[in-house]
Amino acid sequence: xxxxxxxxxxxxxxxxxxxxxxxxxxxxxxxxGFFLFSALRGLFKSPFRFRELIKQLCFIGxxxxxxxxxxxxxxxxxxxxxxxxxxxxxxxxxxxGSAVSLTLIMELGPVLTALMVAGRAGSAMCAEIGxxxxxxxxxxxxxxxxxxxxxxxxxxxxxxxxxxxxLTAIFDVVGIAGGYLAGVKLMGVNEGxxxxxxxxxxxxxxxxxxxxxxxxxxxLLVWVCTGRGYFVQKIRGAGFGAESVSKVTTQAVVISxxxxxxxxxxLTAVLL
Amino acid sequence: MSITTPPPxxxxxxxxxxxxxxxxxxxxxxxxxxxxxxxxxxxxTVIAGGSGQGKSVILKLILGLLRPDSGQVLVGAxxxxxxxxxxxxxxxxxxxxxxxxAALFDSLSVFENIALPLRERTKLxxxxxxxxxxxxxxxxxxxxxxxxFPAQLSGGMKKRVGLARALQLEPEIVLFDEPTTGxxxxxxxxxxxxxxxxxxxxxxxxxxxxxxxxxxxxxxxQIILLNKGELDVFADxxxxxxxxxxxxxxxxxxxxxxxxx
Numbered sequence: 001x002x003x004x005x006x007x008x009x010x011x012x013x014x015x016x017x018x019x020x021x022x023x024x025x026x027x028x029x030x031x032x033g034f035f036l037f038s039a040l041r042g043l044f045k046s047p048f049r050f051r052e053l054i055k056q057l058c059f060i061g062x063x064x065x066x067x068x069x070x071x072x073x074x075x076x077x078x079x080x081x082x083x084x085x086x087x088x089x090x091x092x093x094x095x096x097g098s099a100v101s102l103t104l105i106m107e108l109g110p111v112l113t114a115l116m117v118a119g120r121a122g123s124a125m126c127a128e129i130g131x132x133x134x135x136x137x138x139x140x141x142x143x144x145x146x147x148x149x150x151x152x153x154x155x156x157x158x159x160x161x162x163x164x165x166x167l168t169a170i171f172d173v174v175g176i177a178g179g180y181l182a183g184v185k186l187m188g189v190n191e192g193x194x195x196x197x198x199x200x201x202x203x204x205x206x207x208x209x210x211x212x213x214x215x216x217x218x219x220l221l222v223w224v225c226t227g228r229g230y231f232v233q234k235i236r237g238a239g240f241g242a243e244s245v246s247k248v249t250t251q252a253v254v255i256s257x258x259x260x261x262x263x264x265x266x267l268t269a270v271l272l
Numbered sequence: 273m274s275i276t277t278p279p280p281x282x283x284x285x286x287x288x289x290x291x292x293x294x295x296x297x298x299x300x301x302x303x304x305x306x307x308x309x310x311x312x313x314x315x316x317t318v319i320a321g322g323s324g325q326g327k328s329v330i331l332k333l334i335l336g337l338l339r340p341d342s343g344q345v346l347v348g349a350x351x352x353x354x355x356x357x358x359x360x361x362x363x364x365x366x367x368x369x370x371x372x373x374a375a376l377f378d379s380l381s382v383f384e385n386i387a388l389p390l391r392e393r394t395k396l397x398x399x400x401x402x403x404x405x406x407x408x409x410x411x412x413x414x415x416x417x418x419x420x421f422p423a424q425l426s427g428g429m430k431k432r433v434g435l436a437r438a439l440q441l442e443p444e445i446v447l448f449d450e451p452t453t454g455x456x457x458x459x460x461x462x463x464x465x466x467x468x469x470x471x472x473x474x475x476x477x478x479x480x481x482x483x484x485x486x487x488x489x490x491x492x493x494q495i496i497l498l499n500k501g502e503l504d505v506f507a508d509x510x511x512x513x514x515x516x517x518x519x520x521x522x523x524x525x526x527x528x529x530x531x532x533x
Contacts, residue, residue, distance in 0.1 A: 136375035
């Protein structure tokens with residue numbers, strides 16, 4: 001009898017724990033939904049902070065050019081070498097331009113740019129807002145009747161939505177140049193065939209797919225990274241103080257990176 | 273001829289049976305247990321108590337940064353927890369707040385920190401803002417530090433900049449969260465003097481949360497002691513030992529020692 005009571009009790013605890021976790025997830029999702037709505041609404045509130053927008057564009061956009069350049073160059077060159085190795089087996093090296101450009105424009109460009117920006121700018125944004133939250137700077141803004149979304153978050157949203165598609169375009173161009181260097185200059189693929197293959201195979205639809213992906217990834221990145229920082233004190237298991245900011249920053253980069261990869265598949269499946 | 277006593281000042285803030293607890297469902301910690309009190313207009317109310325007793329929670333409830341589990345927090349005639357976003361923003365314009373850690377924006381200079389409420393909440397020209405901030409800096413003996421960043425300031429200077437920022441819009445009510453924590457006695461005295469000078473000049477209602485006992489009582493028109501979710505209200509320090517509430521007597525004995533025993 002006693003044993004059966006114990007079993008029932010532990011079963012109830014498991015079910016209760018699951019229910020509590022589900023409630024937490026729902027609350028968190030609701031919070032993040034409200035956050036996204038408020039941040040987007042903040043874009044249309046006046047006065048808009050153009051100086052802050054320029055600062056964020058410099059940080060997210062101009063500041064990421066170097067890392068994007070080297071990532072793109074190395075990815076493009078590796079694609080050029082690997083592509084040449086594979087296509088050479090079928091005597092189809094002429095298709096190298098097409099393979100490199102399509103892979104970069106539709107997949108690697110948007111995805112790798114988003115992952116690089118998440119690691120470089122997303123983490124910094126999350127930590128900045130998290131520290132502002134725990135040191136009561138966001139409370140201070142609210143107490144001054146200053147909307148923290150308009151003042152802090154919305155300029156970051158707009159800067160990310162402008163920067164990421166432009167960085168993706170830079171990634172694509174530099175990546176294709178890398179593929180050209182490795183394929184044409186190093187492995188001796190015909191230059192005309194490389195460019196002709198690229199021109200014939202890349203359509204407007206492919207470019208639009210890449211652009212749509214870069215906008216969606218930019219929104220995901222800035223939403224997750226700023227949102228996690230903003231709610232740093234409400235995230236279960238994050239702890240307190242500096243530790244909570246470090247944990248939440250790691251969490252933001254992981255969640256945003258995984259979301260980018262999941263949405264990459266979904267967008268490809270829907271739009272291809 | 274009968275002597276008529278003046279009517280008590282109108283309350284600026286009222287707590288009515290407020291409960292507030294924190295923590296997860298299974299281990300909730302009750303911080304405020306059906307507390308009721310009023311903060312009279314134009315006077316200084318000191319809320320004292322040990323760490324973790326809910327003093328700062330009271331300030332956050334007043335500002336609508338937290339909502340009570342039950343009961344009402346009234347600012348004037350308005351119930352803070354019933355206000356929508358826009359009404360809450362308008363209500364907060366009545367307040368100036370000096371946060372415990374000053375909560376200065378660490379990426380902005382001293383000048384920019386003090387100018388921020390003027391830039392965001394008024395239509396003053398840059399020239400007028402510059403003049404007003406310069407005047408405040410002079411009053412609070414901060415001239416020459418305007419280009420410094422918060423990380424380059426001492427604790428006392430941070431508090432003074434925080435006070436300058438809180439008073440820029442000449443608020444009706446000013447909330448002070450541990451204004452002297454971490455300061456040496458000289459700096460503490462300076463902050464008290466600045467408080468008295470600015471309150472005399474602007475005539476604001478002040479709510480000071482502090483555990484700087486009994487020194488902080490010198491500023492008080494009304495004292496609220498808080499311990500283990502209970503509170504008691506006193507007109508002056510001398511009444512404290514006669515509290516009817518055991519937790520308050522226990523707390524007073526602990527922090528005021530022989531004065532109460």
